[in-house]
Amino acid sequence: MRFAIQRDQLLQGVQDVMKAVTSRTTIPILTGIKIVATEEGVTLTGSDSDISIESFIPKEEDGKEIVEVKQTGAIVLQAKFFSEIVKKLPTDTVEIIVENHLQTVIRSGRSEFNLNGLDAEEYPHLPQVAEENVFQIPTDLLKSLVRQTVFAVSTSETRPILTGVNWKVENKELTCIATDSHRLALRKAKLQTETEESQSVVIPGKSLTELSKILDDTSEMVHIVITENQVLFKAKHLLFFSRLLEGNYPDTARLIPNESKTDVVVNTKEFLHAIDRASLLAREGRNNVVKFSTVEGSGVEISSNTPEIGKVVEEIQSQSIDGEDLKISFSAKYMMDALKALEGSEIQISFTGAMRPFVIRPMNDDSILQLILPVRTY
Structure with a gap:
């Protein structure tokens, strides 16, 4: 040679x-x-x-x-x-x-x-993939889908299936879901695909992270081929194969509440920075927990208290609050991860009670949501 x-x-x-x-x-x-x-x-x-x-x-x-x-x-x-x-x-x-x-x-x-x-x-041969179930999405959309879900996969090997992202294709729509059982990230995208078949596979989070690093931010199409135990991403001059995780992904649709008791609309950036500041004193304490409560006159209070260090309280204006008053605690890290994944200047947080999972969505965008389980602090 x-x-x-x-x-x-x-x-x-x-x-x-x-x-x-x-x-x-x-x-x-x-x-x-x-x-x-x-x-x-x-x-x-x-x-x-x-x-x-x-x-x-x-x-x-x-x-x-x-x-x-x-x-x-x-x-x-x-x-x-x-x-x-x-x-x-x-x-x-x-x-x-x-x-x-x-x-x-x-x-x-x-x-x-x-x-x-x-x-x-x-050298072992690469998997042979029969190109029957092919769909394609623009590279930059694929990178967004990965970025907005992969952070929520589990890092623990106790339930290996949760270390992957569930990709479901049906009715010309791709739904990506990741959860570590304390939080969940969901993102949907419309597909231009010929196949009417529905599919559901679980792609390891690690594979998607590596794929995302290699792909350039372009609008060129990536062809995606799914088989029983492999997924293949074909970009210009690049083939990326990953094995799929075996087993059934939990039915996450049941986790997402349909109704809410309290809806709060806040500015995404302002809220993110307030959570970040509150977590400064929470980091040392257990699990980095911050408290969130509604206050009279359409404000919300974010606080954290670690007895041996000190406490922090901050009030931010919300655009609107509908429903019951509420006090809830959650992981600051989970909330910040979720907010960074969302696009849009305003978000709506829908609560169904102090100990029930709550949902965060950008205003006027149904294609993406984040769900977080609260933490008991009393």
Whole structure:
């Protein structure tokens, strides 16, 4: 194998596939990056068997030559060393040559590295995905869907299914739901899809986070293919495979209250900053809890009290309060996470009592909601 390639393009490809490579793997060859040179260009692959990422660097793009392939072939190189080498090479072009016995030469300017390669034949094959259930969404919308839900997945392995985000496709609509059983994040998006089939899968939160990091903020379409145990995201020159979590996701529709006893409308930013200030003294105490109560004359009071440190009280004006008076306590962190995920300058919080879950929504937007369980503090 022998080819010359633009360093920046190679580095970008390596950094993308590195997101799937881990040093903690039972299959030693997966600590490497697979490099395949064909007449069309160079393909890089990284995998930890849960996530696999393939990045393709075409021979030329927009009339500019990126890769010159002199001899086709394939090799697996140690990811840790290869990525560090590429990052620090001195010139804009890199030549990679594989000699007999998998000895690999990486040349750039006057710098030359020799690496021992591994046989690419031994690298596990990527999952074969039959493209039957395909839908597509713009990249920037996909990134929003991930950002507005993935933070609410569980980090505890006691219920593995909750470490993923439930994606449901039905009636040309995608619904993404994440919950750790103390809070829930839900976001819907309309789809332009041909399939009428409904699907429900659970994608690991970790996979979605990594996917989001790789994708650029563009309006280009990402094609999404769902099979029984894999999901594939296809973007320009990039394939991202993730395994799906097995098991049934809990029926979250039951958790979301239909009616409310108290509705409060507040300015999102003002409320977020007030919660942030109240949490300054709550952090040391148990679970970072703040108290929220309605006060006469359409204001709300946010406070926190940690006996050994001190207390903080702040009142903010609300746009409106409808219904019963209310005192409730909740995790400041959960509330701040939820507020950061919502778009819009005003939000409505709907309470159904001091010990029942409450719902936060942006005004005039039904596509997104956040739900939080209160904390007992008496």
